[in-house]
Amino acid sequence: MESTRTRNQSVAQEVEQVELAVSRLLRLGTSVAAALIAAGLLLLLIGAPTTIGPTLVTVGLIALVCTPLLRVAAAMVIYLKLGDVTYGLICLSVLLFVFIGFLIGEIH
Amino acid sequence: MNPILHTLAILGTSLVAGLVGSMLGLGGGIIIVPALTLLFGYDFRTAVAASAVAIIATSTGATVAYLRDHITNTRIAMFLEIGSTLGALSGAFIAGYLPARILFFLFALLQAYAAYSMFRARKTELPEGVVPDRLSQRLQLSGSYYDKALGRTVTYQATGTIPGLFLMYVSGALAGLLGVGGGAFKVPAMDIVMRLPIKVSTATSNFMIGVTAAASASVYFVRGDVEPLVAGPVALGVLGGAILGSRLMVKLKGSTLRLLFIPLLLYVALQMAWKGVTS
Numbered sequence: 269m270e271s272t273r274t275r276n277q278s279v280a281q282e283v284e285q286v287e288l289a290v291s292r293l294l295r296l297g298t299s300v301a302a303a304l305i306a307a308g309l310l311l312l313l314i315g316a317p318t319t320i321g322p323t324l325v326t327v328g329l330i331a332l333v334c335t336p337l338l339r340v341a342a343a344m345v346i347y348l349k350l351g352d353v354t355y356g357l358i359c360l361s362v363l364l365f366v367f368i369g370f371l372i373g374e375i376h
Numbered sequence: 377m378n379p380i381l382h383t384l385a386i387l388g389t390s391l392v393a394g395l396v397g398s399m400l401g402l403g404g405g406i407i408i409v410p411a412l413t414l415l416f417g418y419d420f421r422t423a424v425a426a427s428a429v430a431i432i433a434t435s436t437g438a439t440v441a442y443l444r445d446h447i448t449n450t451r452i453a454m455f456l457e458i459g460s461t462l463g464a465l466s467g468a469f470i471a472g473y474l475p476a477r478i479l480f481f482l483f484a485l486l487q488a489y490a491a492y493s494m495f496r497a498r499k500t501e502l503p504e505g506v507v508p509d510r511l512s513q514r515l516q517l518s519g520s521y522y523d524k525a526l527g528r529t530v531t532y533q534a535t536g537t538i539p540g541l542f543l544m545y546v547s548g549a550l551a552g553l554l555g556v557g558g559g560a561f562k563v564p565a566m567d568i569v570m571r572l573p574i575k576v577s578t579a580t581s582n583f584m585i586g587v588t589a590a591a592s593a594s595v596y597f598v599r600g601d602v603e604p605l606v607a608g609p610v611a612l613g614v615l616g617g618a619i620l621g622s623r624l625m626v627k628l629k630g631s632t633l634r635l636l637f638i639p640l641l642l643y644v645a646l647q648m649a650w651k652g653v654t655s
């Protein structure tokens with residue numbers, strides 16, 4: 269009974285840590301991406317005679333596209349740090365499958 | 377149309393897509409692709425690339441709030457993500473060998489069945505009498521969150537772990553084969569088979585769809601299909617909608633969420649059946 273409780277507690281703590289870190293990372297990534305996209309669009313729409321507008325939007329979009337992978341990677345690091353090898357490996361395989369998917373998609 | 381008005385119109389449409397998508401755990405692609413092609417006259421490639429960006433924006437925008445409210449279950453999401461990413465890989469390999477027409481009809485049938493199940497469970501607030509299987513216990517596919525609509529903490533544990541993982545594989549494969557987002561498939565699978573609370577299913581699906589879409593979005597970037605003037609306003613609008621939607625969803629009752637789901641599943645079923653007829 270006692271060991272079940274401590275096990276549940278440690279799982280709850282682990283979950284808390286992963287969620288907090290991932291949530292912070294996502295908020296930062298989203299804010300940076302949104303700011304870049306908005307700035308680039310404004311420059312484009314007011315007709316600034318440079319290529320900086322589309323570049324800013326594209327960099328913002330790339331940052332946004334990276335956020336899902338970032339959260340899996342962050343979760344993996346935290347799981348491994350906490351000694352949860354099973355979930356660390358689960359995250360690693362997901363990252364691997366996404367990467368292979370990207371390579372296959374690029375060839376096709 | 378004036379370029380500023382045009383951008384604002386895309387922004388507004390995307391806001392709605394993000395709002396609906398984040399509340400129901402879908403990517404919003406079922407709204408973005410028809411809107412961009414039919415309303416704004418963009419070609420299919422541009423629309424699909426913008427839609428992949430929209431799926432990621434919905435996922436990221438909503439996950440910030442759902443993680444804070446502890447509704448997303450990261451363990452369940454990561455575990456099931458093995459199925460959907462592997463499925464997407466298989467989908468790319470078997471794409472030429474399976475007749476798309478049959479797959480569209482199959483998908484339509486599954487969605488119609490999901491709509492029927494949602495309708496039958498329309499008054500159910502939380503799953504009852506769930507007996508967790510051994511794998512779910514071993515992997516600790518459980519959690520709890522404070523339900524703002526019910527005013528109490530809800531504790532849950534998943535069941536049907538292997539069938540659930542298999543359905544995620546199917547959802548990933550179908551998404552790869554048919555180019556349709558897996559969200560409309562993932563939420564019913566978690567709801568009906570794994571017997572998770574509907575809010576947990578929605579939020580966890582939201583977390584997952586972004587990861588699967590990241591591969592396809594990167595490919596569209598490399599191919600140059602991502603148009604900054606289209607994908608930019610789509611991303612901003614969807615992000616805004618997702619932030620609003622995720623705040624709204626936590627206050628709704630589970631049964632209300634189910635009612636919102638039924639017409640959407642029927643719409644996807646009809647859309648897939650139509651594609652089966654015309655393909």
